[in-house]
Amino acid sequence: MQRLITMTLTMLALAGSAQAHTVTRTDETSNKAYLRTGVEPTTMLTVGVQRSFRLAPLDRDIMPYIEWGTSVVRPGWGNSELTVGATMVAVEYGRLKLVNRLFVTAGAVETINFDSKRFAVGDAIAAGFYDRIWFVAGTVEYEHNVINRIDHTDHYRTTFYEDAEDGWYRGAGGTVQFGIEGGVTLLERLDLHLEVKMPFTERFASYNGSPLHANFVTGYRF
C-alpha cells in the first residue's frame, strides 16, 4: 500500500495544471472551495474543493482536489462528470514555476443520438509567473478517454444507423488543449481565475465542437 501511495505521489510530482491558481499562497491557506463556469466544451457549472499539504518526502506542496460539474442546459447526474486529481509544482525558479496536474474523470452524457459514460485520464502542465496574489501562465492539457460505454438511442437507429453497436468502447480518442490562464487574489481569501483554451483532437486536427473553451473560476480560501 505504501509503495502504491509513493508511486502515485511520485507520478504527480513528475507530471502539471489548469488549476494553477492553487499553487499561490499555499503556505497561508490550506483549503479552498471553488465554483467554475464557462464553456468546456458545453456550458458547465462545476463545484470543487481542494486541500493543500506538505509532502515531506518530496519537499513539495501537493493539492489534491475533487470536483463535480454538470451541464447548465441539462443539469443532473446523467450529464455530469466527477474529477479527482492533484496539483503540484514540478519545477520552480523563484516565481517562475512549472505546475503539473494529474487527474481521472468519470462522466456521463445523454444526447439525442447516444448515452455515454466515460472514464478518462488527463494531465495538464502550466508554465508561468506566480506572484503572491496573482499569476499568469500558458497551459497544455491532454485528456484521453480510456473506455466509454455507449448506448444508442432509438432516434439514432431510426435516423442514421439501425445496426449501431452498443457496448464498451476503448480508445475513443482524446483532447489536447492549448491555452492561457491567469488569476488574482482579492481580500486575502477570494480567488478569481480566468482560463481560455483552444481544443484539438489527439492528431492536432481542428476540433469538431466548440473552437474555444473559456472558464471563469471563483474560489474561497479557508
Next chain:
Amino acid sequence: MKRHSLHYLLAGLALAGCLDPDEPGNLVPATVDEDPSLPRIEVAGALFHCQSFGAPEAPTVMVLHGGPGADYRGLLPLKALADDGYRVVFWDQRGTGLSQRFDSAEYTLPGYLEDLRLVIEQTVPPAQPFVIIGHSWGAMYATWFINEHGDYGGRLRGAILSEPGAFTKAQLDDYLDRLMGSVDLTGEDFNDALWADQFMSAGDHARADYMSAFFALPATPSDHIDRANPAPFWRVGAVVKSKLLNLADEQGFDWTTNLATFTHKVLFLRGDLNEAATLEHQQMLAASYPNAEMVTLANVGHEMIWERPDEYLAHTRAYFQSIGFVEGVQ
C-alpha cells in the same frame, strides 16, 4: 508482484474485449469499400454508393443530395418517379453517405465538379436527356455544373433547385449568417453536441462522422425540420463537409457568371417555413437564371422532399410536363 501482474493482465484483457470505435460498422455504417454488397459505381478511381431506379433507356433524373457531406437517403421518395417512366439516379457524393472516404488533402473544387460530370457520363446513356433535382447543397452543386457546362450539349433539359444556399461566396456568407444565427447557443441540441465531443473525439474518420451526426438535424432551427419525422441519413461525411466549406471560404466562388446562357426553365421549389432560405433569398438566387419559376410549399421547412413527398412529386411531374421532359423524349 504476481498479483500486480495479474491485475494488469485482467485490465488488458478487459480493454481488448471492448469495441473499437474506428471499426467499420460499429458506430457508423460500412461504406462501399468496406461492404461489397452495397451498390456502387467507380468513378475516377473512387467508389461511389449509387442506385438507379427505372428503365435504363428512360429519360434520367439525376438527384443531388445536400450537405455538403450529407447523403441521398432522405431523398429516396423521389424514386417514385421511376413509376412514371423515368430513370432516377441517386448517388452519394465523394466522401459522403456510403461512398468511399478520402482524406482532406484529396478534395479539390475542380475534382468535386468533375465527379458530377463523370457520374453523368457513367449513368446517363449517351444522347439521353436528363434533368437534375438538387436539394440544398445539391442545388448549389447543380448550379455550379450548369455554370460550367451549360446544358451539356443540349442533354440537360432543366433543373429543380430546392433551397440552394448560395451561388457566390458573398451570398454564402450571408446565408450561413442566417443559418448559424438561428442556433440556440444555450439550447439542449447544441450543448449536447458540444459536450458529447468530450466523450468521443473526432480523431478518426468514423468518429468524426459519428460526431457530425449531431449537426445534421436539429442544430439549425431556421430549417424547421419536423422532429417527429426527421429525414434519415446514412452517414455525415465530416471530412468532406469541412474541407469543401474551407475551400469555398479560402478560394471563393461565383457560379453565376454563365447562368444567363442557360435558357431552360429552372424550378425553384421551396418550403415556406425555412427562415434562412426565405422567399426573398430564393428569389434573389433565381434571378441569376433567365428562365426561373418559384413555387412555395406551405407549412414545410428544408426537408420538404422527405416530409411532403406527394406534394413535391406533384410539382416535379408538372414541371417535367411543362418542359416537355416526358417518357420517350429524345
